[in-house]
Amino acid sequence: MSPGGGNPRPVPTELVLYTDIFYLGTLEESIGDIRGACIVVRGNLIEWVGPETDCPPELRLEATRVVSLADQVVIPGLVNTHHHMYQTLTRCVAQDSALFGWLTSLYPAWSTMTGEDVYVSAKLAMVELLLSGCTTSSDHLYIYPNDVMLDDTIRAAREVGLRFHPTRGIMTLGKSQGGLPPDDCVETTEVALEDARRLIRQYHDPSCHAMLRLGVAPCSPFSVTEDCMAAAAKLVAEFPGVRLHTHLAENQEDIDYSLKVYGCRPGEYIKRVGWNREVSWYAHCVMLSAEERVQFRDAGMAVAHCPSSNLRLASGICPVRRLLDDGVTVALGVDGTASNDTGNLLQEMRLALLLQRASGNVEGLRVREALQIATQGGAKALGWEGEVGVIAPGYAADFVGWKTSDSVAFAGGLHQPLSSLLLCAPGNVTTSVINGEVIVRDGCLLTVDVKALVRDHNERSARICAALGGPEA
Secondary structure, three states: OOOOOOOOOOOOOOEEEEEEEEEEEOOOOOOOEEEEEEEEEEOOEEEEEEEHHHOOHHHHHHOOEEEEOEOEEEEEOEEEOOOOHHHHHHOOOOOOOOHHHHHHHHHHHHOOOOHHHHHHHHHHHHHHHHHOOEEEEEEEEOOOOOOOOOHHHHHHHHHHOOEEEEEEEEOOOOHHHOOOOOHHHOOOHHHHHHHHHHHHHHHOOOOOOOOEOOEEEEOOOOOOOHHHHHHHHHHHOOOOOOEEEEEEOOOHHHHHHHHHHHOOOHHHHHHHOOOOOOOEEEEEOOOOOHHHHHHHHHHOOEEEEOHHHHHHOOOOOOOHHHHHHOOOEEEEOOOOOOOOOOOOHHHHHHHHHHHOOOOOOOOOOOHHHHHHHHHHHHHHHHOOOOOOOOOOOOOEOOEEEEEOOOOOOOOOOOOOHHHHHHHOOOOOOOEEEEOOEEEEEOOEEOOOOHHHHHHHHHHHHHHHHOOOOOOOO
């Protein structure tokens, strides 16, 4: 049996000054960007932000610690709204397959995973996210072979120090019933939702600035029954702050399946099953129609845009510009590491910007818009709006920094620090603070032995990949 979800990290209590910040992008309109900035953190919350020279003397006197972020560009921590963390075990598989063929190649390998495999893979995925600037992440674990439990990923997040929004994924529609996954990879709706109820009662924290909240996530229209979708919608209504998540309109195969099996497009389907609600956010949405975009806006639903995965699987390009212009909330996701095949959220932000310009519109997506999608957009999609995604008093102390001095990537771009951060690919973070705790200092992750983790992960990956199926595996 898995050893459970571990223990919450202690909440800091001291007053800390983060000083000497070369350039601070708060993403708070009333504060703006600041050269020569200071952030004051009390416990796990930001208490004061402003120019270094304006820092109140009484706060300087009260501070128990002063941390210099000299030469660093600092922004709010990035928010990842779609991932399948266990897939770090199976990178670079079915490289020339579209979505359905890619999945059928991987199901046999995933069915061999244990709870410890999922724990190790989630931990590695979180390390990769953290080093790219992510401080809050969701995860969609929808396959539960052997002794696998969602608790395994929760334990990993608590050890790493990541703010976490895991979802209890579900697959109920096996191949014999017309679904895509093998029958031995699915479960019953009753068993899955009872486990979701257990997880919510045990772990979900609806309080402000919580480190752990949960969602319920039937996998996709082609892997769960209609009854399961409807039952999940009823379940989340019982618990404040619990949200719904699934894949939707990912590619043309997805649309064709919905039309054939359900007799309607995705927008009509989610109405039918009770998902046309503000608590729902959807991965991909590459193929939404104009009418469905309006539907999303009116219902307050959000889209998790996953550019690398959409390109890798030839699914298409999500119409982010149209979604934003129509008033739809757009967030960013790395998607599973078997279809990306990285977990670098900074890289996803850059690609999202460039893709929206591919049609010839140089303003298809601006740098500031891409930053907002990766922070405030993600916070809103996950229900953390007003808590993370901005550096301002009252927000969680989640922020990240990249050192600019002696950096090849920043060289020549320091007159535009935020644009350089996005366009020039500066690599891993120098600093990461999550919930007031320093998780990365001087480029070193403080909560994980990365070398030992990678060795363990590679051994597990070799065993699991030996079970791959399909001609391209």
